[in-house]
Amino acid sequence: MSYKLRNEVRTLRAAETLCSFSPALSKPLQETGGTSRDSGGNLPGRQQRMFGRKTSGEQCGRRRMKANDRERHRMHNLNSALDALRNILPALPEDAKLTKIETLRFARNYIWALTETLHMADHHPHTAASELRSPGSVSSLEWDSASPAESWSGTTADELNWPTNIFQHASPDSPAQL
DNA sequence: TAGGCCATCTGGTCCT
DNA sequence: AGGACCAGATGGCCTA
Secondary structure: OOHHHHHHHHHHHHHHHHHOOOHHHOOOHHHHOOOOOOOOOOOHHHHHHHHOOOOOHHHHHHHHHHHHHHHHHHHHHHHHHHHHHHHHOOOOOOOOOOOHHHHHHHHHHHHHHHHHHHHHHHHOHHHHHHHHHOOOOHHHOOOOOOOOOOOOOOOHHHHOOOOOOOOOOOOOOOOOOO
């Protein structure tokens, strides 16, 4: 089962559980034993807290559920944006997927590397032009599937003084580490 | 089994 | 008042 599919199944399960909530379960916060977060799951205590706050149960419950829905939607949007970012980064093997943090680091270093290339093109037009046409250049960088933290393949990155580890490297001239 | 990653819920804060 | 954003907490799944 693919990574994405797994997560979708999990999300669906969570949604099913959420939909099984009933506003009728609404109870004041006090009755549930205070403010401690007893579980991130779908236990009764959480349901009760969801619906029991300052104002009357049903209205508050609806508000909380709406807020949850918005938050879920917001996070989905964020994930979509991350997916879009993954898609424009250099090709990866079919089944490899960068984690969120890896995607951000990769993107940052990729931008940095492209910037360096442009700098080089400004100062050494002929060299840079040939580098950009060569295999292993920016347009054909490949992902090493062995590990998400592996370095770029090809030699051009070295020649351009690109980070040897696109996720981790932070040279004095490169952007700050995420 | 521990650790990493993730989705979700939740309450607080800020903004409109 | 309500929405957006954020960070903490939690549990599930997966992998080494």
